[in-house]
Amino acid sequence: MNGTTLHKTAADCAQELPGAQLEHPFGDDWKVFTVRGKVFMLMTEVPGRPVVILKADPGEAHALREQYSNITPGYHMNKKHWITLEGGNGVDKELVEELVTDSYPLVVARLPRAERPLDPHTHGSRMRAAG
Template sequence: MDGIALQDIARTRAEELPAAEISQPFGPEYDVAKVVGRMFLLLTEVRGVPVVVLKAEPRDSEALRQNHPDITPGYHMNKRHWITLEPGGGLDAEFVRELVTDSYLLVVDGLPRAKRPVDPDAFLASGSGPG
């Protein structure tokens, strides 16, 4: 999958998630998806190549990087808590959608309960998850 398709899939999934908003707080070359003011996705370019940057649990982040050559440490982010999805042949659309959802739910889970737009556990159980 090329970088534009990668970003389009990630952006579309982010836009589907409850209370998610996309803005450009860092300038026009960066699209940022936030939920209740907290970032869970960054769309940008690295050396002219479109990439997707997502939040991930440190354990998951390490495992993802080890098992997928198209997943690297988070570009311009904390390398333990963020990953970068790069274009190539190793990531399919459903997996990208799942990673975006996981990033969103990780941020939602860190919000005070009263501010959460969804219950992370119920969201996945309801079938509103990646698919």
């Protein structure tokens, strides 16, 4: 998957999530997807390479970095809780969509219950079963 397709796939997936909003708090070079004001995905270019930055469970983030050369610690983010994804070999539509939909409930779970657009504990399992 090339970088342009990576950004389009990630953005299309993020925009389908309940309550997701696209913002540009850091300028036009950064696309920031939030839910109730909390960031779950960022997209930009790091020296000309399109990247997607996502929240991830620390154990899963480590395993993903071990398995994929195109997944590195989160760019300008907490390296334990965020990953950076670049396009390339081994990165396909299913992986991008899975990582985006995994990032979202991690952020939703930290919202006050009344602000949650869905139950983060059932959201992921339903998404995987449907996919």
